[in-house]
Amino acid sequence: MMNADSPDVSDRYAREDRGISTALDAALDLLSNERRRYVLYHLREQGGAVHLEELAEQVAAREGGDTQRVLTDLYHGQLPRLEAAGAVAFDADRGMVRLTDREGSPLSEYLELAAREENGF
Numbered sequence: 001m002m003n004a005d006s007p008d009v010s011d012r013y014a015r016e017d018r019g020i021s022t023a024l025d026a027a028l029d030l031l032s033n034e035r036r037r038y039v040l041y042h043l044r045e046q047g048g049a050v051h052l053e054e055l056a057e058q059v060a061a062r063e064g065g066d067t068q069r070v071l072t073d074l075y076h077g078q079l080p081r082l083e084a085a086g087a088v089a090f091d092a093d094r095g096m097v098r099l100t101d102r103e104g105s106p107l108s109e110y111l112e113l114a115a116r117e118e119n120g121f
Contacts, residue, residue, distance in 0.1 A: 027107035030085055031114055035070070036078050038062050040111050043088065043099040052079075052095040 030036055038059045043050060056071035063070065079097060082088040087101045101107045 021106070024106045026085055027105070027110050030082065030087060030107060031110055033078070035059060035063070035073065036082060037111070037114055037118070039074065039078060039082065039097075040087065040099065040101075040107075041115055043097065044111065044115075049096045049098040052090075052097055055097055 031040075039055060042055060042058045052074065053071065056067050056074055059065075059074070060067040060070040075092070079088060079090045083090045085107075087099070087107055088097055089100045090097050101111075
């Protein structure tokens, strides 16, 4: 699993003069982290808002990890990053998370491809 603090490659490589799509580059950067993919898979499967604790339990179960550690990482690292990219809406006061990415976007398209590659998530 990649470090959640890995650099945002879209900042470095997405340059209009190089002809690289910033939306595509940002989508690939978000999907490069296994935990973020698991979050997006679960939100896509649920089709609505999910409580943060349920999300942490589901992600921890897929990873075989500790729910409390996953919860902390989601709250402080992964969800703010996904929210800043416009992929999710995270209401920290209520503890609710929902998918906001629209169908047909680069993130949605590559998430679907990643899900097929990871055996049907």
